Amino acid sequence: MKSLGNIRREFAPWNKPDAKPYIQFKNVTKRFGDFTAVNNLSLSIYEREFFALLGASGCGKSTLLRMLAGFEEPTSGQILLDGQDLRGIPPYRRPVNMMFQSYALFPHMTVEQNIAFGLKQDGMPKAEIEQRVTDMLKLVKLGQFAKRKPHQLSGGQRQRVALARAVAKRPKVLLLDEPLGALDKKLREETQFELMDLQQTLGLTFVVVTHDQEEAMTMADRIAILDKGEVMQVATPAEVYEAPGSRFVADFVGNINMFEGKVADRDSSGATITSANGVTIRTANAGDAAAGSEVAFAIRPEKIKVSSKKPENGDNVMEGEIYDIAYLGDMTIFHVQLGNGQVVKASSLNATRATEDPLSWDDKAWISFRNDAGVVLTR
Amino acid sequence: MNSSWSRFNITAIVLGFAFLYLPIVLLVIFSFNESKLVTVWGGFSTKWYVSLFHNQGLMDAAWVTIRVGLISATMATVLGTLAALALTRYTRFRGRVLFSGMVFAPLVMPEVITGLSLLLLFVAVGLDRGFFTLTLAHITFSMCFVAVVVQSRLVTFDRSLEEAAMDLGAPPVKTFFQITLPVILPAIISGWMLAFTLSIDDLVISSFTSGPGATTLPMKIYSQVRLGVTPEINAACTILIAIVACGVIAASLVNKRREVQRLRDEQAAQRG
Numbered sequence: 001m002k003s004l005g006n007i008r009r010e011f012a013p014w015n016k017p018d019a020k021p022y023i024q025f026k027n028v029t030k031r032f033g034d035f036t037a038v039n040n041l042s043l044s045i046y047e048r049e050f051f052a053l054l055g056a057s058g059c060g061k062s063t064l065l066r067m068l069a070g071f072e073e074p075t076s077g078q079i080l081l082d083g084q085d086l087r088g089i090p091p092y093r094r095p096v097n098m099m100f101q102s103y104a105l106f107p108h109m110t111v112e113q114n115i116a117f118g119l120k121q122d123g124m125p126k127a128e129i130e131q132r133v134t135d136m137l138k139l140v141k142l143g144q145f146a147k148r149k150p151h152q153l154s155g156g157q158r159q160r161v162a163l164a165r166a167v168a169k170r171p172k173v174l175l176l177d178e179p180l181g182a183l184d185k186k187l188r189e190e191t192q193f194e195l196m197d198l199q200q201t202l203g204l205t206f207v208v209v210t211h212d213q214e215e216a217m218t219m220a221d222r223i224a225i226l227d228k229g230e231v232m233q234v235a236t237p238a239e240v241y242e243a244p245g246s247r248f249v250a251d252f253v254g255n256i257n258m259f260e261g262k263v264a265d266r267d268s269s270g271a272t273i274t275s276a277n278g279v280t281i282r283t284a285n286a287g288d289a290a291a292g293s294e295v296a297f298a299i300r301p302e303k304i305k306v307s308s309k310k311p312e313n314g315d316n317v318m319e320g321e322i323y324d325i326a327y328l329g330d331m332t333i334f335h336v337q338l339g340n341g342q343v344v345k346a347s348s349l350n351a352t353r354a355t356e357d358p359l360s361w362d363d364k365a366w367i368s369f370r371n372d373a374g375v376v377l378t379r
Numbered sequence: 380m381n382s383s384w385s386r387f388n389i390t391a392i393v394l395g396f397a398f399l400y401l402p403i404v405l406l407v408i409f410s411f412n413e414s415k416l417v418t419v420w421g422g423f424s425t426k427w428y429v430s431l432f433h434n435q436g437l438m439d440a441a442w443v444t445i446r447v448g449l450i451s452a453t454m455a456t457v458l459g460t461l462a463a464l465a466l467t468r469y470t471r472f473r474g475r476v477l478f479s480g481m482v483f484a485p486l487v488m489p490e491v492i493t494g495l496s497l498l499l500l501f502v503a504v505g506l507d508r509g510f511f512t513l514t515l516a517h518i519t520f521s522m523c524f525v526a527v528v529v530q531s532r533l534v535t536f537d538r539s540l541e542e543a544a545m546d547l548g549a550p551p552v553k554t555f556f557q558i559t560l561p562v563i564l565p566a567i568i569s570g571w572m573l574a575f576t577l578s579i580d581d582l583v584i585s586s587f588t589s590g591p592g593a594t595t596l597p598m599k600i601y602s603q604v605r606l607g608v609t610p611e612i613n614a615a616c617t618i619l620i621a622i623v624a625c626g627v628i629a630a631s632l633v634n635k636r637r638e639v640q641r642l643r644d645e646q647a648a649q650r651g
């Protein structure tokens with residue numbers, strides 16, 4: 001049997017030129033009065049994909065889901081599901097189910113009745129409904145709570161009921177609006193894996209909204225990063241992290257050091273960048289940056305090495321002083337102030353309990369990184 | 380905070396309660412008076428209750444009151460709920476402010492004016508005054524009270540419940556009857572009770588809009604009192620008070636029990 005990770009690694013329909021997208025947003029704009037919540041957005045989501053929408057609060061994530069579910073109509077543009085234009089189709093006729101940010105469990109019904117509600121609307125035979133409800137309860141491990149009302153459940157249990165209710169109908173697409181928002185960290189991590197498992201077992205397409213980037217990274221096949229109603233980048237978690245397409249994405253996802261500057265020299269093996277504050281960086285990944293263009297060189301803290309002695313070799317070596325140290329348990333983040341005043345963050349894993357090269361505040365330190373460790377951002 | 384029973388507190392409470400309840404207590408006491416003179420105590424007796432049930436006029440009036448109350452409260456609840464739904468749901472229709480003003484105006488309108496205008500209307504359209512006009516009038520004035528009660532519930536109603544129902548395949552009408560209505564039902568019931576109470580003790584509007592053969596209990600009592608208070612009337616009022624008190628106590632007990640149950644459930648849920 002293949003492991004979950006293996007199945008997911010092979011799954012990449014977005015790279016296949018003949019793959020047909022399952023959900024398509026085509027130049028969708030949504031205005032509320034004169035406020036534009038979604039601006040000329042185009043997006044393709046594939047069947048069986050676990051797709052995450054990531055962005056700051058108010059950037060239009062929920063609006064996007066609500067348009068897909070049918071609670072809002074786009075002001076202009078088209079939304080296609082399996083090739084069919086969804087405009088004018090009311091929510092109760094769309095093969096899409098949603099798990100609400102607030103769960104929206106029916107307070108006057110028991111857990112069982114909540115889960116059975118959608119099945120009843122389809123006119124499913126009674127015996128089958130009972131069977132399906134039992135299966136769903138088992139799936140979310142709420143068997144002994146079947147007869148309880150929502151207010152008799154804890155937050156995590158309610159969230160699982162909401163999930164079971166949305167999944168019970170076996171929709172083609174499941175929309176999840178911050179499904180784990182109300183859970184504590186531990187339960188959250190557990191549930192993330194449960195969700196991924198569920199998605200694989202049932203073979204559904206998931207579109208999940210979150211503003212927790214770690215969550216998006218863990219669960220999703222691809223992530224769309226939104227800002228002010230526009231898509232900034234759509235890519236796999238690794239790509240988003242290692243090859244951000246713009247300064248916004250680089251800054252939004254994870255920690256990063258940025259050097260604003262100009263391409264001083266450009267050749268086939270890479271480029272040399274001189275930053276505005278006088279640092280020269282040699283990089284092998286220069287993308288399509290032309291000589292003389294304004295760019296930013298971005299590098300993640302974990303790709304920078306800090307040492308108390310000058311490293312013998314290294315493509316980029318800079319001298320500085322330890323400005324601050326943040327000890328996080330599994331790793332330590334050093335803030336190193338360079339000669340020109342810029343502070344660079346470098347993190348190192350605490351693989352052993354004591355390092356032979358201890359660094360402390362105000363110590364002289366050297367930072368170094370390889371020439372393929374960072375990326376050049378033109379946008 | 381000092382919450383001990385200071386002398387001032389006790390005095391204030393005694394005076395306040397006396398002011399509120401002394402008249403009622405007197406009425407109840409004198410309904411058990413042996414003597415025919417209302418203000419002179421002549422010993423304990425329940426004979427006025429017996430004679431009350433043989434007073435055909437009073438019994439007829441009571442029957443009219445109850446029928447008008449049940450019919451008008453029910454109709455007012457339906458109309459008031461619809462008005463509340465329109466006001467909270469369709470927030471952008473033209474003339475909304477005017478409409479909501481018009482629905483709530485009768486709340487503050489002097490009863491004399493409501494009664495008089497209804498009377499003029501009934502005369503103008505040539506409706507014979509009687510049970511029918513009386514019921515119509517009661518629906519008119521109690522509807523807005525229902526609308527207020529139901530609207531205040533609807534304002535806090537979580538619309539995503541309805542969206543969830545539709546998302547799961549329920550069309551709007553089904554969603555209304557299976558989700559919205561059950562959730563706001565307690566408010567609708569209290570609206571109904573309010574309308575019923577208002578209807579059974581209304582005097583002014585009833586006097587304007589009622590006709591021969593449709594005398595309500597308050598009208599009957601009022602007209603008899605003008606000829607002098609009889610112990611029989613005291614007995615009738617005592618029964619009314621008892622009914623209302625029982626209703627109020629029952630309602631609050633039910634509420635309280637539900638609240639306690641809910642708290643217990645929530646604590647149980649917290650524990651997992």
Ligand SMILES: Nc1ncnc2c1ncn2[C@@H]1O[C@H](COP(=O)(O)OP(=O)(O)OP(=O)(O)O)[C@@H](O)[C@H]1O
Binds near residue numbers: 055056057058060211
């Ligand atoms: N019905 C509405 N009328 C007017 N403005 C709206 C409406 N719904 C959403 N908006 C606006 O559209 C923008 C996007 O809202 P949306 O709910 O999609 O944000 P979000 O990305 O889901 O944010 P969050 O992470 O806080 O849930 C917000 O600025 C919001 O104020």
Ligand SMILES: [Mg+2]
Binds near residue numbers: 061063177
């Ligand atoms: Mg949202």
